[in-house]
Amino acid sequence: MRRDTFLRSMAALAAAGVLPQAALANAANLKMMIPANPGGGWDTTGRALGKALQDAQAAATVSYDNKGGAAGAIGLAQFANGSKGDANALMVMGAVMLGGIITGKPPVSLDKVTPIARLTSEYNVFVLPASSPLKTMADVVEQMKKDPGSVKWGGGSRGSTEHIAAAMIARAVGVDPSKINYVAFRGGGEATAAILGGNVTIGGSGYSEFAEYIKTGKMRAIGVTSDKRLAGIDVPTLKEQGIDVVIGNWRGVYGAPGITPEQRKALTEMIVKATKSKAWAESLEKNGWTPALMTGPAFDKFVDDEFASLRAVMAKSGML
Structure with a gap:
């Protein structure tokens, strides 16, 4: 050739x-x-x-x-x-x-x-298990104000952006951040399983990790940590719900x-x-x-x- x-x-x-x-x-x-x-x-x-x-x-x-x-x-x-x-x-x-x-x-x-x-x-999204009696972030905040320890926040390792966001939410609504009950998992798969199984009250992570479960109704998305709503994602920001928290991943x-x-x-x-x-x-x-x-x-x-x-x-x- x-x-x-x-x-x-x-x-x-x-x-x-x-x-x-x-x-x-x-x-x-x-x-x-x-x-x-x-x-x-x-x-x-x-x-x-x-x-x-x-x-x-x-x-x-x-x-x-x-x-x-x-x-x-x-x-x-x-x-x-x-x-x-x-x-x-x-x-x-x-x-x-x-x-x-x-x-x-x-x-x-x-x-x-x-x-x-x-x-x-990427911004974080907070979700509830589909079977949760709580329906909105306002419900979560109300429960947290009554008894901070009764709300189990599930997410990545201690110090993750969802952990920081949970502490920021507590502070923004007048709850002592040191009293939040945060459950850290070693990986996204473990956190997802805990949320789906109802072993935590509320879970947080990047939207991509929960997207399929949100779309199929297995999780209910109740807030994102962005400044404005994310394109193509019908989930309210924390800010528009009166919680002044914005944090990105x-x-x-x-x-x-x-x-x-x-x-x-x-x-x-x-x-x-x-x-x-x-x-x-x-x-x-x-x-x-x-x-x-x-x-x-x-x-x-x-x-x-x-x-x-x-x-x-x-x-x-x-x-x-």
Whole structure:
């Protein structure tokens, strides 16, 4: 085959997304640490990113390691200690991890690993089990005012955005935030099961984690933590219900400790390429995620600012 004919053939295959494996010989074999149990937002994000990396032909393969607990601190420690200098290692993280670090003060923090990119943003939604005698956020607030401990709030790890939001709600309606009864779960799957089983009074998480249960009537959505109603989602904000609480969630990805600036740049370029893929666009639409790509020094500063902002909110809400 003539060289020009071969190149045209390869270009056609690339456009169709069916390059032979040999063409991916120089693509990375990535390892993705997901510091949470299967079924939650980090798990969904990590696997969606892995699929996008392969769809964009930035990675030949992606393997996953779920290690839940302590708002991601257990997975973070394993990632930091076990992947030093590994330019093919990635870890999913986000606002929940920052909150967990602030409250738990684990021995290994984010300063031990390498920031790569913020990926998405999302607001939390609060839901009631379909069988709950409570019907609205006003009902929850009324019950909480009578007996704060009788309302069991279910969600992610201590320090998660839904935990912070619950404390903010309590404070906003005149209830001592230190008296809220918050039940932390190791992953979104566990929290979802507890809500569906009526083992907690009210649950909170990103809308994408509860969407299918809300649509099928197994959960009743009673409030979102956004400033304005979310497009295509008929759920009132907390603000329009007279509760002045707005808090967002976001998710990102970090690289291993000890990688070179060139390796960090290469990983960043891979992530950017993945976010331009069809697979990533489909994941954004399916999960209701808002694209929020940020890389480089801007992302470094964003994380520092988020630490300061969350710490201030948590202190004000009586969580520290």
